[in-house]
Amino acid sequence: MIDALVEQDPDLMDDEDFKAVVAVFDRLDVEVRSTPPRREQTAAAWRLELHWQQKGLLSEDTEAALPTALTDIREYFELRGRAAPASLEVLDRRGARMLLVDPVDPADR
Numbered sequence: 025m026i027d028a029l030v031e032q033d034p035d036l037m038d039d040e041d042f043k044a045v046v047a048v049f050d051r052l053d054v055e056v057r058s059t060p061p062r063r064e065q066t067a068a069a070w071r072l073e074l075h076w077q078q079k080g081l082l083s084e085d086t087e088a089a090l091p092t093a094l095t096d097i098r099e100y101f102e103l104r105g106r107a108a109p110a111s112l113e114v115l116d117r118r119g120a121r122m123l124l125v126d127p128v129d130p131a132d133r
Contacts, residue, residue: 025055028114031073032058033065036107044100045072048093052086062119067107072097074114076122082114087123090114095127 101108
């Protein structure tokens, strides 16, 4: 069963990028699928949007792992010379914000 939908804006994330995002979430045992973007974003400060599809909140382990996951995703984009997401927003099925996640400071890893 799908745990979450990730917005895939073709201007910000191609299919190769999305595969890398899927791999990061797979490591967290979070199954994701793509969905079209709900709003327009620019590369200057875009946010990775994750729409949680499960009833209830994320597990504590998943929530705790999200900053590192975002950092891994950012590193992937930066290695490809692409604009990386500035943050990760987790939304519930109705579109209400559940979490806003910032990346881990590389010095803290």
